[in-house]
Amino acid sequence: MFHSLINGKNKYINPDAVLILSAGKGERLKPITNFIPKPLIDIEGVPVFAFSLFLAYKAGFREFIVNTHHLAEILEEKLKELGEKKKIEFKIIREKELLGTGGTIKYVFEKFKYQKILVMNSDVICDADIESFIKSWKISDSIAHIMVKEGEPGGVEVDEKSGKVKRIYGEGKGGKFTFTGIHLVKNEIKNYLEGEIPLCIVRKGYSKILNEDKENISFFIHDGLFFDIGTPERLNRVRETIRIMMKKEKEKEKDSLSPTEKRFYNFFALVKSFLYENENEQNSIA
Numbered sequence: 001m002f003h004s005l006i007n008g009k010n011k012y013i014n015p016d017a018v019l020i021l022s023a024g025k026g027e028r029l030k031p032i033t034n035f036i037p038k039p040l041i042d043i044e045g046v047p048v049f050a051f052s053l054f055l056a057y058k059a060g061f062r063e064f065i066v067n068t069h070h071l072a073e074i075l076e077e078k079l080k081e082l083g084e085k086k087k088i089e090f091k092i093i094r095e096k097e098l099l100g101t102g103g104t105i106k107y108v109f110e111k112f113k114y115q116k117i118l119v120m121n122s123d124v125i126c127d128a129d130i131e132s133f134i135k136s137w138k139i140s141d142s143i144a145h146i147m148v149k150e151g152e153p154g155g156v157e158v159d160e161k162s163g164k165v166k167r168i169y170g171e172g173k174g175g176k177f178t179f180t181g182i183h184l185v186k187n188e189i190k191n192y193l194e195g196e197i198p199l200c201i202v203r204k205g206y207s208k209i210l211n212e213d214k215e216n217i218s219f220f221i222h223d224g225l226f227f228d229i230g231t232p233e234r235l236n237r238v239r240e241t242i243r244i245m246m247k248k249e250k251e252k253e254k255d256s257l258s259p260t261e262k263r264f265y266n267f268f269a270l271v272k273s274f275l276y277e278n279e280n281e282q283n284s285i286a
Contacts, residue, residue: 014134015184016114018056021104022049022122023069023095028231037071039122040078041229044242046272047078048229049122052182054271056120057088059130065112066122067093067104082275100198102205106190114187119201121181125227125238127267128182133220137184142218143209145184148177149226155179158219165217168206177219180226188215225264242268 026033032041039049056064068075072094079090099107105119116139118130128147137145146165148156157167157175169175179202192208193199209215229235245265248256257265 015116015118017063017065017108017112018061018118018120019065019067019105019108020049020052020056020120020122021067021101021181022075023067023098023104024123025070025098026123026230029229029235032232032235033070035071037068037075039075041123041235043125043229043239044246044268046268046275048125050271050275051125051267052120052122053088054274055126055128055130056118057086057274059134061118062087063089063091065091065093065108065117067095067099069095069098086274098198100200100204102193102199102201102203103197105185105201105205106193106199109187109190116184116186119181119183119185123229124181125225125229125267126180126182126222127225127263128180128222130182133182133222134184136220137218139186141216143186143188143215144206145218145220146206147180147182147220147222149180149222150177153178156219163218165206165210165219167210168202170202177221178226180222182222225260225267 022037022039024038026038026041029038029041040047042048053064066075066079076092076094079092082088083090093104093107093111095104101119105117108114108117118134133145133147142164146156148158154175154177155169156165156177156179157169158165158177167175168179189201189205192205193201195204199205206217209217227234227238229238241261241264245257245261245268249265
């Protein structure tokens with residue numbers, strides 16, 4: 001774990017841990033997820049969870065908490081292999097029953113006594129600057145700090161002047177910003193996460209907090225890549241985009257890529273090189 005971050009007169013304390021949420025069954029991605037845990041779904045040689053892992057690793061983190069449930073043994077074995085190779089420590093929480101995003105966050109705070117954590121999803125592709133995100137959180141002003149991106153499917157309404165979230169409606173139900181699933185959370189959030197599991201951090205946590213107007217939730221706008229592979233259509237779109245980009249690169253036509261495609265291709269190449277020291281190692285992880 002790296003040291004506290006300093007920016008001018010303000011001191012930004014690094015999160016105590018990184019939680020990568022990985023227990024979902026991937027119901028919408030069946031039949032793929034009948035045999036493969038969603039975090040290990042292949043994106044042209046890269047398991048999808050590696051995109052989030054890389055972001056936190058690049059920011060200096062070497063210890064991660066990962067919750068598992070569906071096909072847990074397969075995912076845990078791959079994490080063990082990767083941990084040994086990259087000198088990363090994975091603390092595994094195997095959920096006999098799905099706790100939900102909120103339930104897992106609450107469990108992590110209660111079990112490990114952390115004061116604040118960075119939470120990420122394992123099924124998105126996002127090239128966010130995690131260090132800048134952490135530095136942007138004025139800890140004394142909010143119970144949580146969420147990363148959003150402008151555009152569909154939306155669901156998050158913000159006040160850009162105050163830097164505070166006004167409402168979180170859910171996908172496609174209002175607001176011009178989309179929650180990326182990357183957020184910084186204080187221990188106090190657990191006091192709002194009550195009821196039967198599985199508990200959703202948005203519905204049972206953030207929406208409740210905002211409706212009761214008891215705490216502030218701040219936000220950070222990410223203006224780069226963000227892809228959710230949670231449906232077959234989205235997954236196929238991402239895979240096809242990368243295939244096209246790889247073909248153009250092979251045929252020396254990289255200049256024909258759009259700025260967004262170039263950014264995507266470069267990020268994909270970075271993550272792939274992070275995983276593999278040479279091409280012969282690909283089958284050992286993905």
